[in-house]
Amino acid sequence: MPTHCENCKEQNPPKRCSGCKAASYCSKECQETHWAIHKANCKSSSKSEATKSPPLNPNTTPSGSSPGVVHGVKLIAENGRYRPGRFVPFEFKKDHNIFKRGEICPFTALYGVPIILYSPLVHLGKSDVDDKDNQPAVYLRIQPDSGIAPPQWQLSYLGTCYAVRRDRQPLTPLDLEAMYAFHESRLDSDYFEYALDGLPYPYKITPKLFREFSESYWEQEKEFGRKGLP
Numbered sequence: 001m002p003t004h005c006e007n008c009k010e011q012n013p014p015k016r017c018s019g020c021k022a023a024s025y026c027s028k029e030c031q032e033t034h035w036a037i038h039k040a041n042c043k044s045s046s047k048s049e050a051t052k053s054p055p056l057n058p059n060t061t062p063s064g065s066s067p068g069v070v071h072g073v074k075l076i077a078e079n080g081r082y083r084p085g086r087f088v089p090f091e092f093k094k095d096h097n098i099f100k101r102g103e104i105c106p107f108t109a110l111y112g113v114p115i116i117l118y119s120p121l122v123h124l125g126k127s128d129v130d131d132k133d134n135q136p137a138v139y140l141r142i143q144p145d146s147g148i149a150p151p152q153w154q155l156s157y158l159g160t161c162y163a164v165r166r167d168r169q170p171l172t173p174l175d176l177e178a179m180y181a182f183h184e185s186r187l188d189s190d191y192f193e194y195a196l197d198g199l200p201y202p203y204k205i206t207p208k209l210f211r212e213f214s215e216s217y218w219e220q221e222k223e224f225g226r227k228g229l230p
Contacts, residue, residue, distance in 0.1 A: 003024045004024065005024060005025050005026040005027075005030050005207075006023045006024060006025060006030070006034050006038060007025060007026075007030035007031070007033050007034040007112065007207075008026065008030055008111075008112060008206050008207055010026040010030075010206050010207065010208050013025050013026035013027075013030075014026065015027070015028070015031065017031065017038065023038050026206070026207050026208050026211075027112055027207040027208070027211060029111075029112035029113050029207055030112045030207050032167055032169070033112055033114070033167075068093060068094060069091040069092060069093055069094070070091070070092045070094065070096075070164055070165075070168045070170075071089065071090075071091060071092075071170040071171060071172075072089075072090050072091075072092050072098070072162060072163055072164030072165070072170075072171045073087050073088065073089065073090055073162070073163045073164070073171055073172070073173050073175075073176045074087070074088050074089075074090035074160065074161075074162055075087060075134055075136055075137050075160065075161040075162065075163060075176075076088060076160060077131075077132035077133065077134045077157075077158065077159045077160045077161075078132055078133070078134075079132050079133050080133075080135075081135060082135065082136050082177075082180060082184075084177070084226070086136065087136070087173035087176050087177055087180075088173060089172070089173060090162060092162070092164055097118060097120075097123065097124070098116055098118035098162050098164055099116070099164075101118060101123040101124070102116035102117055102118035102123070102162075102164070103116065103117055103118070103141070104116060104117075104166060105117050105140050105141055105142075106143060106144050107140075107142050107143070107144050107183060107205070108140065108179055110144055110205040110206070111182075111205055111206060111207045111209065111210035112206075112207040112210075113165065113175075113179065113207075113210075114165070114166040114167075115140065115163050115164070115165060115166065115171070115176075115179070116163065116164050116165070116166050117137060117140055117141055117161060117162070117163050118161060118162045118163070118164075119134075119137065119153070119158060119159065119161045119162075120159065120160070120161075121155065121157075121158055121159045122152050122153060122155070122158070131157035131159060132157060132159065133156065133157060133158060134158040134159060134160070134161050136180045137153065137158060137161040137163075138153050138154060138158065139180055139183045139184055139187065140163065140176075140179065140180055140183060141153045142183060142187070144205070145195055146192060146195060146196065147186065147187055147191070147192030147195075163176055174229075174230075178210075178213075178214040178217055178218070179210075181213075181217050182210055182213050182214070182217075185213065186205075
């Protein structure tokens with residue numbers, strides 16, 4: 001009998017919960033997202049384990065953050081399109097405003113990696129000393145039903161922004177770059193025109209689709225001669 005991902009319902013997912021061997025997932029991100037639901041039924045869970053992260057295969061367990069901080073990304077403001085180097089690692093203390101005032105990026109949640117985006121200008125009314133645009137932040141904040149970011153994110157001179165995973169797992173600049181590139185590719189296509197014309201989307205945004213895009217994107221970057229990639 002065909003199986004499906006417990007989180008996004010993608011057919012024939014390649015991974016299973018390593019605890020109970022019953023639940024199937026198409027990616028680590030989907031497993032983590034669904035854990036809040038699955039943990040009550042997972043045979044590997046006990047009352048003392050109910051708040052732990054989902055059981056993962058040893059070779060896919062993410063590295064932990066340093067004590068007291070969560071690893072995310074700083075999106076440096078700069079006029080013009082994205083270039084490598086605009087995303088830099090950033091350590092967030094657990095009382096940082098991003099966890100209190102930041103917004104979930106709903107389009108990223110569709111493919112299983114819900115990101116919290118935070119802008120000092122949008123959320124506190126504070127702008128950078130050097131006022132500049134931040135197109136990547138705007139693209140990451142697009143709405144799933146239109147491809148358009150909320151008006152407050154379309155301000156000129158948005159300034160520096162910050163991003164972190166909602167589940168507080170490490171987020172790297174390369175992770176965020178692939179996500180930004182994925183959004184840009186949908187915006188450059190006719191994907192969102194379907195919704196604007198009142199038509200159903202031609203395909204679903206799923207973890208599998210993003211994973212395949214990401215693999216292709218990095219292969220292309222290597223072919224273009226980009227250095228320093230894993």
